[in-house]
Amino acid sequence: MTPKFPLYFHIPFCVHRCAYCDFNTYSGQESLIPAYVEALRREIEIVARSAPRKMNVHTIFFGGGTPSLLSATQFESILKVARDSFDLAQNAEISLEVNPGTVTLDSLRDLRSLGFNRISLGVQSAHPDELRQLERIHDYFDVIEAVTLARRAGFDNLNLDLIFGLPEQSLERWQATVGLILGLRPEHLSLYALTIEQGTPYGRWAQRGLMPLPDPDLAADMYDWAGAELEAAGFEQYEISNWARPGKQCRHNLQYWRGLPYLGFGAGAHGCAAGLRISNVLRIKTYIERLHPGHLPSHYHFPLSPATVNQTQISRRVEMQETMLTGLRLTREGVSAEVFSNRFGVLMQDVFGREIEELIGLLLLEWAGPVLRLTKRGRLLGNQVFMRFVD
Numbered sequence: 001m002t003p004k005f006p007l008y009f010h011i012p013f014c015v016h017r018c019a020y021c022d023f024n025t026y027s028g029q030e031s032l033i034p035a036y037v038e039a040l041r042r043e044i045e046i047v048a049r050s051a052p053r054k055m056n057v058h059t060i061f062f063g064g065g066t067p068s069l070l071s072a073t074q075f076e077s078i079l080k081v082a083r084d085s086f087d088l089a090q091n092a093e094i095s096l097e098v099n100p101g102t103v104t105l106d107s108l109r110d111l112r113s114l115g116f117n118r119i120s121l122g123v124q125s126a127h128p129d130e131l132r133q134l135e136r137i138h139d140y141f142d143v144i145e146a147v148t149l150a151r152r153a154g155f156d157n158l159n160l161d162l163i164f165g166l167p168e169q170s171l172e173r174w175q176a177t178v179g180l181i182l183g184l185r186p187e188h189l190s191l192y193a194l195t196i197e198q199g200t201p202y203g204r205w206a207q208r209g210l211m212p213l214p215d216p217d218l219a220a221d222m223y224d225w226a227g228a229e230l231e232a233a234g235f236e237q238y239e240i241s242n243w244a245r246p247g248k249q250c251r252h253n254l255q256y257w258r259g260l261p262y263l264g265f266g267a268g269a270h271g272c273a274a275g276l277r278i279s280n281v282l283r284i285k286t287y288i289e290r291l292h293p294g295h296l297p298s299h300y301h302f303p304l305s306p307a308t309v310n311q312t313q314i315s316r317r318v319e320m321q322e323t324m325l326t327g328l329r330l331t332r333e334g335v336s337a338e339v340f341s342n343r344f345g346v347l348m349q350d351v352f353g354r355e356i357e358e359l360i361g362l363l364l365l366e367w368a369g370p371v372l373r374l375t376k377r378g379r380l381l382g383n384q385v386f387m388r389f390v391d
């Protein structure tokens with residue numbers, strides 16, 4: 001079977017940097033957007049040209065940052081290069097991350113007519129004070145407006161992102177957010193526990209004792225409660241942090257979790273293909289400089305590009321470990337013993353038998369027929385499980 005590749009385009013611009021965010025994104029650099037779009041187009045062409053054959057693409061994901069800061073013309077020019085360079089499936093999933101307050105009915109209609117068919121909206125909370133605490137620039141009315149406009153523009157596949165476990169957030173307030181969000185009738189929900197990352201303002205404030213830390217037990221209760229609530233509302237959990245209505249799973253992210261190859265373009269983007277894991281230079285200006293037409297050799301070794309700064313050969317052992325790590329995130333699908341042995345030519349139990357037995361003994365993993373997957377308890381303690389599969 002010809003492999004299918006998802007394409008990820010990183011758009012590292014934000015109006016304001018939220019205090020908890022550790023993504024590769026920058027505020028106050030919007031004047032670089034036109035040059036960045038040109039550089040991105042060039043990177044797509046270079047990588048596609050160096051591929052052994054025209055590659056099949058079944059999903060495209062514009063993430064960030066705030067991709068919705070780009071104009072329809074800029075999206076059109078990027079998608080044109082992607083369509084010319086790759087074999088894009090007729091029914092490709094084309095997703096865009098959108099921040100509430102950055103779209104209008106006209107811009108959403110333009111996006112729909114360009115082929116976008118899935119929108120992921122960064123909602124985070126329905127409470128104004130929590131949104132302020134997170135330093136988000138929108139309020140909940142922007143969320144309602146964005147959802148309403150997206151529906152009017154013809155989008156029937158909406159994801160809403162929420163964050164729980166905020167400092168001093170009560171269970172009741174989290175329940176109120178989930179209740180309001182369900183009222184918006186999304187097709188997909190992503191629920192993330194707040195993590196305090198080093199190097200962010202939140203990380204510095206927490207280190208100096210200037211802000212209370214999230215309560216992990218309360219966050220676990222919030223996760224459990226939300227899981228039950230979403231199942232009762234007709235959603236199926238399919239990944240540790242993701243719920244979807246039947247048939248509305250994110251096809252793009254499924255490819256990551258199944259440990260299959262993908263290509264990433266843009267400043268700080270990652271890719272994994274042809275036995276290599278690669279990542280791009282982080283800074284926007286350097287990315288643009290590296291893709292300046294005057295500096296480019298005619299050929300690169302696939303999947304490298306002038307923006308690549310790190311490349312690691314993935315050994316078979318690492319590939320097997322990563323298959324366990326990412327596959328176990330899939331709460332229903334898990335890791336199939338048959339798929340594993342077909343892919344690697346060895347039995348999963350022969351490679352990871354000791355780890356699997358131990359984690360089953362701790363009630364963190366279970367067999368569901370031929371599929372190994374997390375138990376409900378294991379979903380809460382995922383990191384402890386994943387660590388066992390790393391050397």
Ligand code: SF4
Pocket residue numbers: 013014016017018021022023025064065066099122
């Ligand atoms: S809008 Fe998203 S990507 Fe941008 S700074 Fe905030 S959390 Fe980070």
